[in-house]
Amino acid sequence: MLWALLSAAAVRSQDKADWPVWGGGPENTHYSKLSQINHSNVKKLAMAWTFDTGEQGGLQTNPIIIGNVLYGITPTQKIFALDAATGKLLWKFDSGIKGTQPDRGLAYWSSGKDKRILAGVMNFLYALDAASGKPIPGFGQDGRIDLRQDLGRDPEKQSIALTSPGVVYKDLIIVGGRNPETLPAPPGDVRAYDVRSGKLRWSFHTIPHDGEFGHETWPADAWKTSGAANNWAGMAVDPQRGIVFVPTGSAAFDFYGADRVGDDLFANSLIALNAETGEKIWYFQGVKHDIWDRDFPSAPALVTIKRDAKDVEAVAQATKQGFVYLFERATGKPLFPIEYRKYPASTIPGEVAASEQPLPTKPAPYARQLLTEDMLTNRTPEAHVWAVDQFQKSRSAGQFVPFSVGKDTVIFPGFDGGAEWGGPAIDPETATIYINSNEMAWMAALAENTDSSGPKATYMSQCSVCHGDKMTGSPPAIPSLIGVGGRLAPDQITATIKNGKGRMPGFPNISGEQLIALVDFLTNVERKELGSVGPELLGMKYRFSGYRRFLDPEGYPAIAPPWGTLNAINLNTGKYLWKINLGEYPELAAQGMKNTGSENYGGPIVTAGGLVFIGATNFDKKFRAFDKSSGELLWETTLPFAGNATPSTYEVDGRQFVVIAAGGGKDPKSPSGGVYVSFALPKQ
Numbered sequence: 001m002l003w004a005l006l007s008a009a010a011v012r013s014q015d016k017a018d019w020p021v022w023g024g025g026p027e028n029t030h031y032s033k034l035s036q037i038n039h040s041n042v043k044k045l046a047m048a049w050t051f052d053t054g055e056q057g058g059l060q061t062n063p064i065i066i067g068n069v070l071y072g073i074t075p076t077q078k079i080f081a082l083d084a085a086t087g088k089l090l091w092k093f094d095s096g097i098k099g100t101q102p103d104r105g106l107a108y109w110s111s112g113k114d115k116r117i118l119a120g121v122m123n124f125l126y127a128l129d130a131a132s133g134k135p136i137p138g139f140g141q142d143g144r145i146d147l148r149q150d151l152g153r154d155p156e157k158q159s160i161a162l163t164s165p166g167v168v169y170k171d172l173i174i175v176g177g178r179n180p181e182t183l184p185a186p187p188g189d190v191r192a193y194d195v196r197s198g199k200l201r202w203s204f205h206t207i208p209h210d211g212e213f214g215h216e217t218w219p220a221d222a223w224k225t226s227g228a229a230n231n232w233a234g235m236a237v238d239p240q241r242g243i244v245f246v247p248t249g250s251a252a253f254d255f256y257g258a259d260r261v262g263d264d265l266f267a268n269s270l271i272a273l274n275a276e277t278g279e280k281i282w283y284f285q286g287v288k289h290d291i292w293d294r295d296f297p298s299a300p301a302l303v304t305i306k307r308d309a310k311d312v313e314a315v316a317q318a319t320k321q322g323f324v325y326l327f328e329r330a331t332g333k334p335l336f337p338i339e340y341r342k343y344p345a346s347t348i349p350g351e352v353a354a355s356e357q358p359l360p361t362k363p364a365p366y367a368r369q370l371l372t373e374d375m376l377t378n379r380t381p382e383a384h385v386w387a388v389d390q391f392q393k394s395r396s397a398g399q400f401v402p403f404s405v406g407k408d409t410v411i412f413p414g415f416d417g418g419a420e421w422g423g424p425a426i427d428p429e430t431a432t433i434y435i436n437s438n439e440m441a442w443m444a445a446l447a448e449n450t451d452s453s454g455p456k457a458t459y460m461s462q463c464s465v466c467h468g469d470k471m472t473g474s475p476p477a478i479p480s481l482i483g484v485g486g487r488l489a490p491d492q493i494t495a496t497i498k499n500g501k502g503r504m505p506g507f508p509n510i511s512g513e514q515l516i517a518l519v520d521f522l523t524n525v526e527r528k529e530l531g532s533v534g535p536e537l538l539g540m541k542y543r544f545s546g547y548r549r550f551l552d553p554e555g556y557p558a559i560a561p562p563w564g565t566l567n568a569i570n571l572n573t574g575k576y577l578w579k580i581n582l583g584e585y586p587e588l589a590a591q592g593m594k595n596t597g598s599e600n601y602g603g604p605i606v607t608a609g610g611l612v613f614i615g616a617t618n619f620d621k622k623f624r625a626f627d628k629s630s631g632e633l634l635w636e637t638t639l640p641f642a643g644n645a646t647p648s649t650y651e652v653d654g655r656q657f658v659v660i661a662a663g664g665g666k667d668p669k670s671p672s673g674g675v676y677v678s679f680a681l682p683k684q
Contacts, residue, residue: 017651019065022105022165023423024648026237027302030425030605032649036656037681038609042625042635045679048657049087050640053078053674057502058644058665060102060421060602063676065650065659066115066130073103075663075674077121081133085652087678091133095121095144100501101161101178104234104421104645109168109195116195118173120162122499123147125175127198140198147177150200151186158186159506164234164299164421167244169275171195174244176231180505181293182462183259185252187223188230190271192278202278206230206248206266213280214265226260228252229267233421234299236315237275238329244275245315247296254293255403255544256446258350263288270296270317270325272332282332286319288354291346291402293415294320298423298603302329305431306572316426316571318419318435321399322367323360326571336362336574346402348446348542353402362574366567367413367437370398377558379593387558390550394443403446405542414442415547422603422616422646427628431571434604434612434628436582439597441550441559446542458518462507468546478504478547484522493522502665556585564597566604566614568631578631583617601666603646613658615643618666623647623677641673642666655680 016033024030037045053059057075064071070084077099081090099121107118108130115130116139124146127139135143147162148155159180166175172192179185190204206229207222208215218226229251236245251260251267268287273280287294300317305326313329326335338358346353368375376387394408395401403409417438424435463481467473471481484493497518500506510518552558561581568577583598600616607613611634612626621642625635641664649658657680665672 018067019063019648019650020108021168022062022064022107022234023236023299023646024605026167026239028234028236028299028423029301029303029428030423030603030646031428031607032605033608034649034651034656035607035609036651037607037611037658039611039627039634041681042609042611044681045625045635045637045658046682047637048678048680050678051082051087051089051676053080053676055674056672057663057674058641058672059661059663059674060104060645061661062105062646063648063659063661064106064108065648066108068652069130070650070659070676071106071108071117071130072661072676073106073119075099075672077101077103079106079117079119079121079126079128079133081130082676084650084657085655087676093119093126093128093133093135095124095126097121097124100496100499101505102163102502104163105165107165107168107173109171109173111171118166118168118195120165120175123160123162125162125166125173125193127195138197145193145198147175148186150191150203151189153186157184157509159500159508160186161500161505163232167235167237168195169237169239169242169244172201172275174235174275176235176246178232178505179228179230179252180507181228181250181252181254183225183227183252184509185227187226188228188248190231190246190273190278192275204246204271204273204278204280206269206271207251208265217263217265218260219262222260226251229264233295233297234423236300236302238302241330242275243281243329244273245300245302246271246273247298247300247317249295250287250290250293253544255291255444256348256351256542257289257291258541260289261352263354264290268294268296270300270315270327272315284325284327284332286317286325286358288357289352291351291353292400292411297417297420301424301426301433303426303431303433303571304428305335307335314571316424316433318424320413320415320418320420322365322369322413322418322437324363324366324433324435324569324571325360334360336360343400344402347404348402350541351402357400363569363576366435366565366569366579367418367439369412371396371410371412371441371559375560377552377556377560379552379556379588383552383554383556383558386552387550390558403444405446405448408443408445410441410443410550412441413438414440414549416440416599420601422601425604425606425612427606429608432577432628433569433571434606435567435569436600436604436614436616437565437567438599439559439562439564440557440599443548443550445545447545449541449543458510459522462510466504466547468548470546472546481522556588562597564600564617566612566626566631568628577629580626580631582614583620583622585619599666601644605647605649607649613647613649615639615645615647615660615662618642618644621662621664623660637679639677640675641670655683
């Protein structure tokens with residue numbers, strides 16, 4: 001039966017009945033030509049089917065649909081196929097590896113009767129037969145390749161996970177990967193593998209080797225010890241030009257760069273590569289010598305805009321800071337002017353911050369750029385007094401202000417954006433880009449390292465960057481480790497350190513007696529011993545004191561709304577069509593504080609039916625449809641768990657469906673799950 005369902009895939013892809021690629025298509029526009037569901041009838045949209053994976057942990061997956069078959073991923077990274085009309089399970093593949101990292105999608109390739117699903121499970125890339133779900137023996141070793149290989153370093157000591165799917169170009173699967181944000185970390189090489197054999201065809205070194213372009217922007221031999229500068233957010237492909245567009249993140253260590261003095265090309269860059277060979281065509285570095293974790297957070301999107309009544313093929317890149325950069329696709333020429341502005345020097349010994357950073361003059365930022373005292377919360381008088389006190393103890397001076405030792409610096413928008421991994425949608429009819437944005441303030445500082453050995457030193461160098469000096473974390477995404485020994489057994493803690501979980505990468509470099517000592521420290525240490533102490537790592541004297549959202553004592557944002565928005569920007573002109581608050585806290589809404597916006601993860605899609613669909617909101621669990629021209633809310637429903645994923649839309653037997661993966665996991669007050677929910681108009 002499954003072969004029959006797949007047989008029409010090529011034809012269906014041509015008429016856009018399918019959603020055959022993560023992001024809707026290789027151009028990553030999140031757009032569908034389907035229009036059966038539209039302004040006039042969207043209010044009638046109702047649940048068509050659900051598929052419960054039976055697992056907890058949350059979902060970020062944008063499922064793909066080919067030939068009436070939906071392919072998705074469970075929270076523990078089992079791959080499955082469903083009848084896209086009914087949600088009936090057709091097959092499920094269990095690698096035997098319990099996935100603990102986010103998995104945002106799958107890739108598909110076909111040639112004649114050879115049809116393959118290319119799936120990331122932790123550090124492995126599998127090729128599965130699309131009809132049966134069985135690994136294809138001729139691909140790599142027993143149907144998989146190990147992405148820890150081919151990096152020029154000891155594979156057993158590397159941590160990499162394919163959290164965003166690779167992209168397909170002809171007979172290549174091109175991948176990045178998620179790397180640790182502390183040292184040691186593997187380099188962020190972009191790699192292309194033969195989709196039939198699994199053999200490596202090319203690599204692009206984002207930390208340039210000797211003699212390669214950009215090598216002079218790093219210290220000599222930095223490529224042997226530095227890490228990351230990786231593509232974790234996904235890519236877009238121009239199939240006609242044969243160009244793959246690759247956004248990258250910051251180099252490790254994220255917040256102190258004494259070991260990587262220089263601009264650090266190709267970290268924090270949008271790179272256009274020849275998809276056939278991996279050769280650089282052009283690049284743009286969005287943040288020089290990043291010490292703020294300002295990764296490019298999502299795959300770019302390809303769009304055709306109008307300039308002087310002529311079509312210009314462009315690529316749009318969103319950022320955590322709240323900017324949209326727009327470039328001519330073939331040359332990298334900016335389509336809105338970019339200004340290089342001066343910023344203050346770092347006061348931290350050994351650190352050399354870049355003297356200037358590039359900012360686009362258009363469009364205007366979709367997130368506020370500077371937190372001032374008059375923007376603090378007035379939710380209650382007590383919360384306001386508390387927020388003012390905390391704010392006055394910190395430094396708030398906008399973007400690209402280097403951290404200090406011991407004094408908090410406000411990061412606004414926060415470390416999670418602005419834009420995040422969900423990415424934007426683009427309406428090709430109007431060249432309008434739709435971007436959902438977080439508007440949260442975070443605070444952070446550096447601390448001096450003093451100790452250089454022992455389990456406390458290991459914790460400070462490898463764990464405190466996220467969980468903080470005091471082990472308090474930043475729940476729910478970064479849990480507190482206080483009392484972890486009472487919640488988890490030592491073997492569970494050991495497995496999490498080795499393999500990672502959720503936002504946490506694995507740390508294979510911690511092993512043997514060092515690992516045993518760290519687990520003992522986490523389970524038995526007296527918390528009062530934790531303070532501003534830690535190791536020297538590769539000669540570095542300073543560490544990050546931990547991620548901290550600026551939340552009031554009751555856990556709500558300590559700034560005034562909006563706390564999350566959805567934005568529509570005309571890329572022909574750079575002007576906003578509309579901007580609305582996205583999401584709310586149900587308990588605050590019940591008290592009359594409605595439409596505040598909230599943190600949101602997962603992106604929108606836009607359709608020829610004139611609709612923008614988006615879940616994303618953390619706390620209200622809503623899935624919404626908006627008028628793409630005005631931002632008017634036309635329909636909403638409540639999901640079983642928050643839909644922190646980008647939806648997909650497709651057609652089966654003349655009936656249009658919209659599906660979203662709902663797993664929650666970001667609200668500490670609510671349980672997580674793993675349910676796919678599909679909606680359609682009632683059958684006539």
